[in-house]
Amino acid sequence: MPDPLRDDIRLLGGLLGTILKEAGGQDLLDDVEHLRELTIRAFGDDADALAAAAAHVESLSLDRADHVARAFTCYFHLANLAEEYHRVRVLRARDHELEASVIEETIPRAFNQLASEVGRDEALRRLQELEFRPVLTAHPTEARRRAVSRAIRRIGDLLAERDTLHPAGTALAELDRHLLAEIDVLWRTQPLRPAKPTVIDEVKSAVGVFDQTLFQTFPEVYRRLDDWLLGDEAGRHTPVVRPFVRLGTWIGGDRDGNPNVTSSVTREAAALASDHALAALEGEAFATARKLTVAAGDTPPSDALVGLWNRLRQLSADAAARAQEESPNEPHRAALLVIAERIAATRRRDADLAYATAERLEAELRTVQDSLVAAGAPRLAYGSLQKLIWQVQTFGFHLAELEVRQHSQVHEESLAEIAEKGVNSPDLSDRTREVLDTFRALGYVQNRYGERAARRYIVSFTQAPEHMAAVYQLAELAFPDPDERPVIDAIPLFETFADLEGSVEILEAMLELPQVQERLAANGRKVEVMLGYSDSSKDVGPVAATLALHTAQSRIAEWADRHDIELTLFHGRGGSLGRGGGPANRAVLAQPPHSVAGRFKLTEQGEVILARYGDPAIAMRHIEQVAAATLLASAPSVEKHNAESTARFAELAAALDVASRERFHHLVRSEGFPQWFAQVTPLEEVGMLAIGSRPAKRGLSVNSLDDLRAIPWVFSWSQARINLAGWYGLGTALSSYAASRPDGLEELRAAFREWPLFNTLLDNVEMSIAKTDERIAQMYLRLGDRDDLAQQVLDELRLTREWVLKVTGNHWPLEGRRVLGRAVQLRSPYVDALSLLQVRALRALRTDGASESSQDAAARRERWQHLLLLTVNGVSAGLQNTG
Numbered sequence: 001m002p003d004p005l006r007d008d009i010r011l012l013g014g015l016l017g018t019i020l021k022e023a024g025g026q027d028l029l030d031d032v033e034h035l036r037e038l039t040i041r042a043f044g045d046d047a048d049a050l051a052a053a054a055a056h057v058e059s060l061s062l063d064r065a066d067h068v069a070r071a072f073t074c075y076f077h078l079a080n081l082a083e084e085y086h087r088v089r090v091l092r093a094r095d096h097e098l099e100a101s102v103i104e105e106t107i108p109r110a111f112n113q114l115a116s117e118v119g120r121d122e123a124l125r126r127l128q129e130l131e132f133r134p135v136l137t138a139h140p141t142e143a144r145r146r147a148v149s150r151a152i153r154r155i156g157d158l159l160a161e162r163d164t165l166h167p168a169g170t171a172l173a174e175l176d177r178h179l180l181a182e183i184d185v186l187w188r189t190q191p192l193r194p195a196k197p198t199v200i201d202e203v204k205s206a207v208g209v210f211d212q213t214l215f216q217t218f219p220e221v222y223r224r225l226d227d228w229l230l231g232d233e234a235g236r237h238t239p240v241v242r243p244f245v246r247l248g249t250w251i252g253g254d255r256d257g258n259p260n261v262t263s264s265v266t267r268e269a270a271a272l273a274s275d276h277a278l279a280a281l282e283g284e285a286f287a288t289a290r291k292l293t294v295a296a297g298d299t300p301p302s303d304a305l306v307g308l309w310n311r312l313r314q315l316s317a318d319a320a321a322r323a324q325e326e327s328p329n330e331p332h333r334a335a336l337l338v339i340a341e342r343i344a345a346t347r348r349r350d351a352d353l354a355y356a357t358a359e360r361l362e363a364e365l366r367t368v369q370d371s372l373v374a375a376g377a378p379r380l381a382y383g384s385l386q387k388l389i390w391q392v393q394t395f396g397f398h399l400a401e402l403e404v405r406q407h408s409q410v411h412e413e414s415l416a417e418i419a420e421k422g423v424n425s426p427d428l429s430d431r432t433r434e435v436l437d438t439f440r441a442l443g444y445v446q447n448r449y450g451e452r453a454a455r456r457y458i459v460s461f462t463q464a465p466e467h468m469a470a471v472y473q474l475a476e477l478a479f480p481d482p483d484e485r486p487v488i489d490a491i492p493l494f495e496t497f498a499d500l501e502g503s504v505e506i507l508e509a510m511l512e513l514p515q516v517q518e519r520l521a522a523n524g525r526k527v528e529v530m531l532g533y534s535d536s537s538k539d540v541g542p543v544a545a546t547l548a549l550h551t552a553q554s555r556i557a558e559w560a561d562r563h564d565i566e567l568t569l570f571h572g573r574g575g576s577l578g579r580g581g582g583p584a585n586r587a588v589l590a591q592p593p594h595s596v597a598g599r600f601k602l603t604e605q606g607e608v609i610l611a612r613y614g615d616p617a618i619a620m621r622h623i624e625q626v627a628a629a630t631l632l633a634s635a636p637s638v639e640k641h642n643a644e645s646t647a648r649f650a651e652l653a654a655a656l657d658v659a660s661r662e663r664f665h666h667l668v669r670s671e672g673f674p675q676w677f678a679q680v681t682p683l684e685e686v687g688m689l690a691i692g693s694r695p696a697k698r699g700l701s702v703n704s705l706d707d708l709r710a711i712p713w714v715f716s717w718s719q720a721r722i723n724l725a726g727w728y729g730l731g732t733a734l735s736s737y738a739a740s741r742p743d744g745l746e747e748l749r750a751a752f753r754e755w756p757l758f759n760t761l762l763d764n765v766e767m768s769i770a771k772t773d774e775r776i777a778q779m780y781l782r783l784g785d786r787d788d789l790a791q792q793v794l795d796e797l798r799l800t801r802e803w804v805l806k807v808t809g810n811h812w813p814l815e816g817r818r819v820l821g822r823a824v825q826l827r828s829p830y831v832d833a834l835s836l837l838q839v840r841a842l843r844a845l846r847t848d849g850a851s852e853s854s855q856d857a858a859a860r861r862e863r864w865q866h867l868l869l870l871t872v873n874g875v876s877a878g879l880q881n882t883g
Contacts (some may be wrong), residue, residue: 001822004089008082008159015176019184020071031056031064032071039829039836047625050832057836062863065837066868066870067547072834073874074187076827080880081156083823088617089163100228100298104586106155108228108467110628113634119661126231126598128632129240130569132627135248136209136609138202139160145193149610151186158182162682192866198258202251203269207276209613210247210399213488215280218245219390226618234363236378239386243393247622248456249400249830250603256405256436256460263437270402270453272447277399278347281361285340288384292333294377301331302842305371312338313580314355317440341363346397357450358396358645365389375641395694398453402445404438405458405493411435411470419499423477439478443486455487458530462492463499465509471622475603489519491570495532497540500552500852502531511563520565528601529556530570538713541729546761547657554592561594573600574583584622586763588629590813593643596633600626611880646754652737652751652758659736660729667728667792668705680784681716682842685868708784718771719875721835724793726768730761731799734807748807762804770813770824771879776832779839783846831878838871 001009021029035056041049060068100108107127115123122779158179167174197205227234227240252269255261309331313320316338323337343352343361355361365388372381394496414432421427423436449600459467471490479485492510507529520527531552536545553569555757560567569591573584588600613619632638644652667673678684705713717724740745751758774797781790783834805811814821844864 001828002017002819005082008086009195012078012082012155012159013075014189015180015183016071016074018367019187023187024067028064028067028071030595031060031515032068035068035833035836036673036830039832042832043825046212052097053672053833054779054839057833057840058700063869065131065840065867068835068865069834069870069874070187070191072830073191073870073877074183075830076603076874076877077152077186078155078183080877081159083151083300084326084615084618085156085159085163087161088444088615091617091621093668100224102687104761105625105628106633106811107225107624107628110632111229114193114631115634124419125245128240130244130627130631131246131601132244132623132630133246133248133568133570133599134430134604135570135601136206136251136400137249137603137605138199138206138251145189147189148186148191151182151189153614154432155179155182155186158252190677192869199252199258199265200268200272205249205400206609206797209609210273210276211280213586213613213616213619214247215391215395217613217616218243218247218394218624219387220616221245221620222390235382235663237382237435239382243280243390244627245394247395247400248403250403250405250609253402253404253454254452256407263435263441266402266404266438266441266454267444270398270449273399274345274397274400274449274453277397277482281341281388281391281395282343282347283399284388285336285343288388289333289336289340289540291384292334292336292380293327293330294372294380294381296329296331299332299372299375299380301335301513302367302371302374304367305331305335308367309335309338312342313444314690316341319353332372332380335364335368339368345494350653355397358392358398362392365392396452398445398449400716401452401456402452402454402775403456403458404442405460405584406438407460408462408464408467408470411459411467411474414471416469418477424488435474436478439475442475442488443479446486451487455489456491456528458493459486460493461495461499461500462506464818465506465513468510468516469508469513470491471539472513476729487519487522489526489528490516491528491530493530493532493572494552495535495572496541497536497544497548499630500531500536500548503552504555507551507556507559524566525564526566526568527560527567528570530572532570532572533713534711537725539678540661542726542765543660543730543733543761544657544664546757547653550592550646550757553595567597568599568601571600572600572607585625585629586756586760588633589638590689590760591633592633592646593639593786596630598634599631600630600633607876642756644842645751646757649755649758652747655737655740656730656733660733663732664729667789667796670789673789676784676786676789677716679846680724680780680790682719682838682872683712683716683841684870685845685865686715686872687864688718688869718879719838719872720774721771721773722780722793722797723768723772724797726795727765727800727804728793730765731803732798733855734803735799738803745806749809752807762808765807766804766810766813767820767824769797769804770821771828771836772797773832774798774838776835779835780842783839783842827878831875834871834874834878838868838875839873841865 017033019031020032027561035053038049038053038056042053057065093101100106104108111123111127114126143465158175162172162175165175180240190707200329204652222239222241222243229240230237249269250259252261253267267699309320310348319338321336323334323341327333327337336699342353342355346355348359365385369385369389371382372378372385375685410431412727416436417429420423442454442457457469457471462468468490471488474699475488487821491507492503494500494506507527511520519803528791531549536548555565556569559565571587573587584602611618612622662726714725717726734748738748752762753759772796776796777797778790781793801813805813808816810816812821814824841864845861
């Protein structure tokens, strides 16, 4: 571990120890330290130490167990914070020391490689057409309360400040006193949410990230790239970079399985996002105006600016008079001040002064900019003013493009009911009325905030072309007058294995719909297709799902090429490895030829939003990495390599697909598997966590995996330290392939070296296995009554670990990624402590008094559930992963 990081963790851990002693006495600190020492010894294969740790946990009173669980959870929050800050520290030092084009995974480096293959002009054209579309979703995977996150952020600010101080002195002592106070707040803050967040709470969390980082970070990415491209001309030349990040959101629009997302919520979500976007633009416009103190004598206004000023005066004589009084003989500043007033009026909905569209605002800003250039002041034109223009282009008046999602079955049933009863019937069900109102909400949002604000409509479980037609039919029923109908781009979402295999046939038929033909004519033949990672993995296992998704992308890209369609594939990737997670930039570079084409769109879910975008430096790095990979993915060398390696290892892929799928189905289709799964993991209890507005399952109980959403499926296996959703079936597939031919192992190793998809798959599985613990997993599996299923899981875990290491050539998981591997190893004993507490709570809930119905028994169960939920929260923090 790097010394600065080690020092930070020791500092924060020591301060936490002080708080524990002050709050709970020396006995609490002794219990925490004793358990910590035992689990560290046990991690070194000391079986007696593990037994002693389990016995120590059993000896704790329920109150003390609660406090110990909270202590380890606080430690993980502080350790995570220290790691995040160290990453920021490294990024900043690297940026100061190295030229952008030599740093791995940056846009300048990708641009240079692309230019060397296709020429600078073509590389520049592709750069200007680049699109990166992160879509924020409210999938319930962020286990921390916002109050806890805010406390952690305050501690982070103090830690960063401490880094700048002299190692001795009164200022350092004062800062450490503040750190102790904030850690005390963290310790005393109830870690569990008292109630589930509402959808609007989730919207507020997302716009909080916009306020905190995104509004300033996106244009900073553009600025750094533009400075590099222009070199000595930077600041004096028209910017080369066009905004390439377009933010999307499902929060307030995704109603698939979430009855809390209604048409009124969608309207409120759009209004809240717009209010934050306009407030941010207003503040930036006023700040830019106040710096633009240039006199007309040296910087004369252009005729166009004079004309703009006259129009502004006519709109509001009062605003113009105030601006002129504040900026005598400073026409550029005066005009920009009134523009800022107009943004404020747009936010207030003052129709006389408000802008009708963001495009109109951009046009007026361009007039000011062009006037400055004509007056010989390009540095002023392309400085803060250009940043403001980039922000308008990126966020508009809507902040993020709100996308609606609904299940195809809901549409089918609504259309059938309308056909039977009539669209205006008072007897229509509430659900069908809500479906129609959703389209009316889309119309309202578009009229209020512009077409870009909400025009995408995603159809979950698209299994027939009729599911696409239903979207347009419902829109026509909601808006009989075509002139009032909103613009809608219906997007199919292919989720299951069978849906992925039949995707091209559905897309072919979709093209015949007249509404689709009309949209293609209007939008330049653009089509978006979404791929679901979560349900496909739960359907056939992680290996077969990965291969099926890759094949589907290749076939869909070929279909788009045949029909001269500009395709955007939308990747519904989760944060966890079992739901398509892992490094997004590496995933981009492993995609099939022509499937990226300079456009990459993905979901950013739950905990991932704060992890990737919560800090400006980390957000910039993430955007750089994904954008660079998106640009590079269409380089001839990359496409050629992906095509050739995919062809070369096609036989291997087919063998892995069949063997892994059979092994996965043999487990999950066993009689009683869903019920056993609920016994050996905290599945039911995960559903009790107040971490999202969306229900954890589709019914009241889990009688089949179809009843279960993908997130708790992954979350529960993660909590049980098994991570089955991320690797199950791979060991059998690798071993059977190696045994089927003399050179099988060498062929697997060659695939790992040469085939990006396989390399990424094994790297992700290696990470997943690194976070498993067989000894702890056995404790969970003993909670069930099916030794046969438990043995299958353990056998496959051992086999997968063995064969992944054989293929990668490593001696232990993540050996080749020393910093990450060491971090996982150092965390594991602390996670083990929480897991022992969780197993104790689960055992009590599964057995002790489970059949009692007395009031005392109910109270005891409630106490055990509270301890269990505390440990779920802590394990999530320790593994840095939920669902």
